[in-house]
Amino acid sequence: MTTGEPAVAVAGLVKRFGDVTAVQGIDFTVASGEIFGFLGPNGAGKSTTISMLCTLLRPTAGTAQVAGHDVLRERDDVRRNIGLVFQDPTLDGYLSGEQNLRFHAELYGVPRAAVADRMRQVLEMVGLWERRRDKVQTYSGGMKRRLEIARGLLHSPRVLFLDEPTVGLDPQTRASIWDYIRQLQAAEQITIFMTTHYMEEAEFCDRIAIMDSGRIVALDTPEALKASVGKDRVQLHTDDAEAAIAALKERFDLDAAVREGAVTFAVPGGEEFVPRLFAELGMPIRSVSVARPSLDDVFMSYTGTTIRDAEGSSRDWMRMAARGRA
Numbered sequence: 001m002t003t004g005e006p007a008v009a010v011a012g013l014v015k016r017f018g019d020v021t022a023v024q025g026i027d028f029t030v031a032s033g034e035i036f037g038f039l040g041p042n043g044a045g046k047s048t049t050i051s052m053l054c055t056l057l058r059p060t061a062g063t064a065q066v067a068g069h070d071v072l073r074e075r076d077d078v079r080r081n082i083g084l085v086f087q088d089p090t091l092d093g094y095l096s097g098e099q100n101l102r103f104h105a106e107l108y109g110v111p112r113a114a115v116a117d118r119m120r121q122v123l124e125m126v127g128l129w130e131r132r133r134d135k136v137q138t139y140s141g142g143m144k145r146r147l148e149i150a151r152g153l154l155h156s157p158r159v160l161f162l163d164e165p166t167v168g169l170d171p172q173t174r175a176s177i178w179d180y181i182r183q184l185q186a187a188e189q190i191t192i193f194m195t196t197h198y199m200e201e202a203e204f205c206d207r208i209a210i211m212d213s214g215r216i217v218a219l220d221t222p223e224a225l226k227a228s229v230g231k232d233r234v235q236l237h238t239d240d241a242e243a244a245i246a247a248l249k250e251r252f253d254l255d256a257a258v259r260e261g262a263v264t265f266a267v268p269g270g271e272e273f274v275p276r277l278f279a280e281l282g283m284p285i286r287s288v289s290v291a292r293p294s295l296d297d298v299f300m301s302y303t304g305t306t307i308r309d310a311e312g313s314s315r316d317w318m319r320m321a322a323r324g325r326a
């Protein structure tokens with residue numbers, strides 16, 4: 001659900017580091033209440049952009065407003081209105097969940113009278129109220145991540161920045177973190193700005209921006225992005241992959257490659273193409289499969305790389321954020 005003025009509004013945003021232009025004049029808005037995913041290969045400029053939005057880096061040119069406040073002129077207002085959930089754990093293991101949150105409440109100046117109620121609210125939301133008095137070092141990985149999310153929410157931010165909120169967690173815990181994220185969006189009308197390398201998670205986002213070489217190369221809903229690729233992925237098995245690749249080029253002018261052990265190529269109207277393939281390829285085919293484009297295909301078509309190759313991370317900005325806050 002989205003309402004009112006944008007949670008994030010960026011216009012002509014540029015960041016140069018000496019000769020390197022990390023962000024080359026980008027424009028986008030994120031609606032209030034939206035779950036917005038930010039994807040891109042290493043060095044694309046994601047961390048630099050997010051650092052500017054979180055007021056940790058000054059833009060070279062352009063403007064950005066977060067929660068209605070300008071990142072340069074109203075830095076403190078921006079900071080009060082955002083929550084950050086770091087990739088690297090920054091909880092104190094020797095303290096209880098409750099003590100960790102209390103410390104954060106003081107840091108953010110949450111009014112004393114409001115702290116107890118708010119702590120209960122966020123701890124219940126992430127299912128940790130019963131465990132609040134236990135030391136954090138006795139929590140599982142998923143519980144720690146949930147506590148970090150609760151902490152990021154404690155001061156009632158309008159925009160929550162999450163850096164790969166589920167990386168390194170087992171599938172069941174990942175699913176439960178996503179349940180919390182969705183509940184949170186519904187209960188608090190919060191805007192979520194997240195990075196992820198899991199394409200199946202990018203599917204949960206209302207919209208996705210793909211960044212490459214300092215520019216936003218695609219921005220839309222997952223469905224629209226997949227439709228924009230316009231081609232299906234066809235995979236076939238033959239006794240001679242090299243010969244099949246050469247025949248696909250010669251007879252259909254298609255560029256194929258071996259991926260996941262199968263001869264793979266993209267073609268519009270994949271299902272209609274299959275009968276022609278059998279009729280005209282000129283060699284025996286053992287099996288064929290056709291798939292609609294996935295977000296992996298979207299990522300590949302806009303950036304020329306796979307998300308797995310691009311892995312390895314947008315984590316640094318969170319480390320920087322941790323240092324900036326320290």
Ligand SMILES: Nc1ncnc2c1ncn2[C@@H]1O[C@H](COP(=O)(O)OP(=O)(O)OP(=O)(O)O)[C@@H](O)[C@H]1O
Nearest residue numbers: 017020022041042043044045046047048313314315
């Ligand atoms: N402090 C800095 N000084 C000089 N160059 C920088 C600095 N920070 C980033 N860059 C450069 O800016 C470009 C964008 O980097 P950025 O970290 O924003 O990319 P990213 O998309 O977040 O990548 P990753 O996924 O690897 O974190 C890169 O060429 C990087 O080397």
